[in-house]
Amino acid sequence: MASFNEYEQMLNQEIFSSTPGYIEIKERDDLLQCRDLDQEYIKEIFQSGVRIEKAEKENSSLINYFPIIRNMKVIAILLLRPRTRQEQDFIRDIKYLNMVSELACKWVSEKLEKEKWQKKYTITSLELQKFFQTITQPFCLVDHGGIIQEISEHMASIFHKRKTAFIGGKVTELIAYDDWKKIRRQKQKFEMSLQLQGKQNEQFTAVIQPVYYNGYCSYIILLKSKLITKTEQNRRRLYRFEDIIGVSDVLKNTIQSAKRVSKSDVTIMLRGESGTGKEMFAQSIHNESDRKDKPFIAINCAAIPENLLESELFGYEKGAFTGAEKDKPGRLELANKGTLFLDEIGDMSLYLQAKILRVIQEKTFERIGSNKSKEIDVRIISATHRDLEELVRKGEFREDLYYRISVIPIYIPPLRERKEDLPILIEHFMSGFSRDMQRSPKKLSAEVLQKLIQYDWPGNIRELQNVVRHFVELEIGDTVTVKSLPSALRKKEETAPLTVEAQSFKNHSKPNKKQIQNLLDRYGWSTEGKKKAAAHLGISLATLYRYMKKMKI
Numbered sequence: 001m002a003s004f005n006e007y008e009q010m011l012n013q014e015i016f017s018s019t020p021g022y023i024e025i026k027e028r029d030d031l032l033q034c035r036d037l038d039q040e041y042i043k044e045i046f047q048s049g050v051r052i053e054k055a056e057k058e059n060s061s062l063i064n065y066f067p068i069i070r071n072m073k074v075i076a077i078l079l080l081r082p083r084t085r086q087e088q089d090f091i092r093d094i095k096y097l098n099m100v101s102e103l104a105c106k107w108v109s110e111k112l113e114k115e116k117w118q119k120k121y122t123i124t125s126l127e128l129q130k131f132f133q134t135i136t137q138p139f140c141l142v143d144h145g146g147i148i149q150e151i152s153e154h155m156a157s158i159f160h161k162r163k164t165a166f167i168g169g170k171v172t173e174l175i176a177y178d179d180w181k182k183i184r185r186q187k188q189k190f191e192m193s194l195q196l197q198g199k200q201n202e203q204f205t206a207v208i209q210p211v212y213y214n215g216y217c218s219y220i221i222l223l224k225s226k227l228i229t230k231t232e233q234n235r236r237r238l239y240r241f242e243d244i245i246g247v248s249d250v251l252k253n254t255i256q257s258a259k260r261v262s263k264s265d266v267t268i269m270l271r272g273e274s275g276t277g278k279e280m281f282a283q284s285i286h287n288e289s290d291r292k293d294k295p296f297i298a299i300n301c302a303a304i305p306e307n308l309l310e311s312e313l314f315g316y317e318k319g320a321f322t323g324a325e326k327d328k329p330g331r332l333e334l335a336n337k338g339t340l341f342l343d344e345i346g347d348m349s350l351y352l353q354a355k356i357l358r359v360i361q362e363k364t365f366e367r368i369g370s371n372k373s374k375e376i377d378v379r380i381i382s383a384t385h386r387d388l389e390e391l392v393r394k395g396e397f398r399e400d401l402y403y404r405i406s407v408i409p410i411y412i413p414p415l416r417e418r419k420e421d422l423p424i425l426i427e428h429f430m431s432g433f434s435r436d437m438q439r440s441p442k443k444l445s446a447e448v449l450q451k452l453i454q455y456d457w458p459g460n461i462r463e464l465q466n467v468v469r470h471f472v473e474l475e476i477g478d479t480v481t482v483k484s485l486p487s488a489l490r491k492k493e494e495t496a497p498l499t500v501e502a503q504s505f506k507n508h509s510k511p512n513k514k515q516i517q518n519l520l521d522r523y524g525w526s527t528e529g530k531k532k533a534a535a536h537l538g539i540s541l542a543t544l545y546r547y548m549k550k551m552k553i
């Protein structure tokens, strides 16, 4: 980022060179060193952020002071001084000089803002290539003129074409012109819904990341997910337990526990890392319940800003706020008689937690802007990858809501604790993606398989899914070799040793005494700790107590 010195030089050379004045830009500490300055006046400017007319000050010298403001704070002062022996001309031109100085201050603060932004997003070609290797979602890179510089095979396949058909072409071959206009106006990373060309009935959510590349602003467009319309939601087949692929005992136990509680209306909390299959479980539970013919409505509390989340959940009446042009039911209402899946509930604000608690306790709610209560009958399944107990301790999650929603906690183990599931999952995804992309399934070399087994899979099944998709997208050869592995997998030489619990899960369906003791040491021997240990094991608290009694723990 350029320094104030550089700005000072630039301004003196370009703007003030032929005037009877020149400028200096100084930060607070430097200003204190300048004996000829009015320190009281400087203090006033730093405090008030405004320049008081010098005429109002007694004993004022010819130096004029201008605040440079950024983010509502004075960060430096621009001093306008007369050149030696040009004082008379300086006084004569003072109005003009003051005006230019004020503009110079604005220019400096805008420049700082822009440079900060550029620095944040400037990316080199090499970084870009590396970054692209890590993305397995559909994406494209579009330059400032709307020309597609790069596109993934995955994105191209949505249009049933190869990537070569798009590179060098216009972005409007992919997305609507209005969406491109919106993208071009953005300076920061943001999310929007996108209309893809030729997909009139589908809308996607996309993350737009502006990057400074080749000296210009380009945009990475990353498709996140398809927005499911209501009719589609009704048509779409939800997952069933049979769709949950895996052979490990720990997964089979988890499925059994979930099946057992599906039929009753009990509130379920799905715990587990991101990408472990929590939503798949939620849908399967709904499909196994008596509510299966009613709607299953999901909402991700982490993905939507708070005020939007409130209106998405509770709906609103016409005129409730600017832009509320007609009544709109919320997802809660849409889920009536069915199941509402509150994904990432740990990210919900305390305000909305209180509103959800009321829904659970009183089975009523109001749309925003209405004082008419509506009755509601929904089964709530929630999920989180966060440590809810810790959030409760820190006061970030309501304890009463915590108890209400985690009546039955079900812990979905991460992939690294059930690596026996890897081969069958790989096969499953390989044949699915190959079919979708009309390619023949690829074989994995022994070395690749080894690497996949050694890897920790922090992104769990979703990450595995993306890696296998990446294999299918590769253009050359029938066999996937180490060269085609994403860099994270290539680097990983060794994996962390499996935890005692995970080791034991690999061999036994029931936890052993040591394992339970270890978990209680880790989570604590209080009821809270036991609940966490039970959730970790994928068993209920009651079952944990039974084991503890039997094993004399």
Ligand SMILES: Nc1ncnc2c1ncn2[C@@H]1O[C@H](COP(=O)(O)OP(=O)(O)OP(=O)(O)O)[C@@H](O)[C@H]1O
Pocket: 243, 244, 245, 246, 272, 273, 274, 275, 276, 277, 278, 279, 280, 281, 343, 385, 461, 462, 465
């Ligand atoms: N056992 C499994 N068999 C087949 N597919 C699976 C399995 N588990 C997860 N998946 C797939 O992995 C992807 C991620 O699953 P899902 O969205 O249910 O995870 P999640 O835990 O809800 O993730 P997040 O917390 O990030 O929302 C989905 O496409 C899902 O179909």
